[in-house]
Amino acid sequence: MKFLHTSDWHIGQTFYDFDRHQEHQAFLNWLNQTISEQDIDVLLVAGDIFDTANPSGASITLFYSFLSEITNAYPNLQVVIIAGNHDSAIRLEMPIPLLQNTKVSIIGNVKKNVDKSIDYDALTISLTNYQNEVEVFCLAVPFLRIGDYPKNEAGVYEYNYGISKFYTEAFDNINLKKKSNQTIIAMGHLHAMGVETNIEDTAERPIIGGVENINTSSFPSDLKYVALGHIHKPQRLSANDAIRYSGSPIPLSFSEKTYKHQVVIFEINKGIFENLEIIEIPIHTPLLSIPKQNKVWEEVLFELENLPIKNDEDKNAPYLEVKVLLDKPIPDLKNRIQEIVQTKNVRLARIDTKLPRKDKSSNENVLVNEIELYNLQPIQVLNTIYNDKYNEDIPEEFNQMFNDILVEINQENQN
Known part of the structure; x- marks a missing residue:
């Protein structure tokens, strides 16, 4: 049986006010073609x-189309889809009655x-071979x-313990029923311990603040493959490629x-995991940073002026990020940049400005971002305020209490 593993589509994302409908449509068209060319038996979408x-209605239509x-x-x-932390579980499951006569499972x-x-049992999907x-x-x-997930022995919800217990009990539930010629794989949407992420990427930070980094030992060793979602950088978490x-x-x-965006294809033949293959996804609209690292305005200006001239026929002009190093604020910086790039073959998405600031411990200059509210997360605000006031990191127990409150609020919003 041949499987294709993908995740983190984020259909409907607005990229600095730019609609990405065409990019997601291009990916889904490519995925459709890849399923055909690779003769895929099972599509796994991990949240x-x-x-x-x-x-939006357009996003829902794109997905269900x-x-x-x-x-x-x-x-x-056969298609197996699970909800991620960005998804509404209820909304995702709404079309299930319409899928009764298909081989699509949405959890x-x-x-x-x-x-x-x-x-x-409700989380267990039976996948059949060519002999049905x-x-x-x-x-x-x-x-x-x-x-x-289950509570710990003290009757408290402890994330790491609960997730490990959940997978163990779920695996045992299947293992007791399966025949000797049948095997088990798993899916999940979580933040695993030891993953490699980009320090500048707020979207890939831990979901609940850091206490939820799951060790790969939480997954039963007899699982033939674990298809994960949440982390945007493709990577393996085990030496045998199976997580x-x-x-x-x-x-x-x-x-x-700079990520090599991809899907993972693998086979399970008579209970053996084999023939892993990585297929890179074509980039529909490139992302461009000018310059690659923050530089003083004069150097940035030179690079901007050397960008290609606007081409009205190019429907996939790159999204542009301009990175400027300031020694003092420039009030009309945005207007200056907009005036230059309006004749260039780019779409201005973001201006990243950094200012030097004294590090309290070393008394040396460090570069810091100007505040961008859309990038701030509640836990970041709390940690920053606490650190500025008390000159130390916030105690872990306060972090946990705050995260529990956020989760409860999120659950209420979901309902």
Whole structure:
């Protein structure tokens, strides 16, 4: 059986006021073609289908049109989709009644039995081979929130313990029922310990502040493959290639412009994981930083003036990030840059300015970003204020309390 693993589509993302509908359409067209060319049996989509919990009508139409296309074109294709932290579990599961006669499975949330125990059967997807026999069970685990996973021995929701316990119990639930010629894979949307991310990328920071870095030992060792989502940089987490993030299909921030966006293809034959293949996704619209590192205005001006002249026929002109090093604020900086680039074959998306500031400990100048509210996360604001006031990092217990509050607010918003 041949599998394709992808994740973190973030359909509907607005990139500095630019709509990315055409980029996502191009990716889904490419994915459709790749499914055909590679003769894929199972498509695994590991969360963050949409960029927000309340996507636009155009985003919803794009996603479900894609599902309609592939189910009609490949009636034997099996599709397993889980919700990520950006998705609304309820909204994602809404079309399930319309998918009854297809081989599409969408898992948005964790269901409970009458006795309040976790319904692991509802997360277990049976995948059949060409003989229409169940050969692989997929443990499809969506993004887990407080209340979704088991409590620890003290009766408290402890994230790392709970996630590990969840996967162990779910695996055991399948393992007790499966036959000797059947095997198990898993999916998840989480932040694993030891992942490589870009320090400038706020989107890839831990979901709940740092306490939720899951060790790969939390996944049962007998799982043949673990298809993960959330981290946008594609990477493996085990020496045998069997635990992987596929990464985002398009760059979702300028810090991702150097990533090799890709999908992961692998096979499971008679219980053996093999034939791993990485297929790079073509970039529809490039991202360009001028210069690559922040420089003084005179040097930036020179590089901007040497950009290619505007080409009205180029529908995929690069998104431009301008990186300026300031010794003092320039009030009309934005207007100056806009005036120059309006005749260039780029689309101005972001102006990144840095100012030198004295480091309290070393008394040396360090570069800091000017405040960009759309990049700030609540936990960052709390940590910054605490550090400025007390000159030390916030205690972990305060971090945990604050994160618990955020999760509860998020759950209320989901409902």
